[in-house]
Structure formats: structure tokens, C-alpha cells
Amino acid sequence: MTSSILDNVSLPAQKEIEVALRGQRELATFLTTKLETQKISIHDANGEKHQIELPTSALRLLMNILGELAEGNAVQVVPVHAELTTQEAANILNVSRPHIVKILEEGKLPHHKTGRHRRVLFADLMRYKAQRETESNEAMQELVNLSQELGFY
Secondary structure (H helix, E strand, C coil), X not given: CCCCCCCCCCCCCHHHHHHHHXXXXXXXXXXXXXXXXXXXXXXXXXXXXXXXXEEHHHHHHXXXXXXXXHCCCCCCCCCCXXXXXXXXXXXHHCCCHHHHHHHHHCCCCCCEEECCXXXXXXXXXXXXXXXXXXXXXXXXXXXXXXHHHCCCC
């Protein structure tokens, strides 16, 4: 049995939420986006201070992760080139696996086969999800506009 990319995801504890919120705020205060890299200090278990140079893009990603944790969300970093099973894709979109298979067969979402199994690239799934959200928001706006035109507000 192979391990899933999305295994071992758990919600943060209350203490983690509080620390993440503080950490995100403090990091935002000192993050300089004009630089390619930045140095941060970290203390080891003995209290010794060590300076580490990191890409600014990684620190921005860390801020996003801290923001999600601060909202009580579980977070997992998935490489954009990662291949997902149909079940993993379904879990991310919060739909059933048969629905994902239907979407794949209709050609709405690119995929390839590994033997008899379908695989979806994480990046393609995120593009599909963003497109679906945009279409949903546009439809909601049309309903709001129609409701206002008809005087149902």
C-alpha cells in the first residue's frame, strides 16, 4: 500500500493557533520583500542562537502557512508537480471520487494513466479549482444583480 500525499494532516491545537497568529504578525513586521534572501535567527535546545539565510519566497510561504494555522486550518505543503489519485483529488475538491472520474472523462480536468489508474497533477487540480470558484462567484453575482433588478433585495 502506498502512502498518500495527504496522509497525516491534523488540525492545530489551540496553543499552536495562538503561536501561529503571533508568529505571522511578527514575521510580517520584519519581512523585506525587496530582498531575494533574508537572514533569521533561531535558538536551539541549548538556547544558542544560529543565523540562517532563507529565500524571501520561503518566508512568504511560511507567512501563508502561519495564517492558515492561525485560522485553525490544517496545512500540508504539496509540490505542484505532485501526482494525485482520483480519491486525493476528490478530497481536495470535497466531491466524490466518481464525480472526479466523470470530470476527467469529460476532459474538464487533464489527467494521465499509470497502468489502469488515473493520476491528476496537483497544479492542474488547483487551476481547475480556481476556475470553478471564479465561475461560481460570477454566477452568484449574476443572481445578486438579477435580484436587485427585480426588487428582491
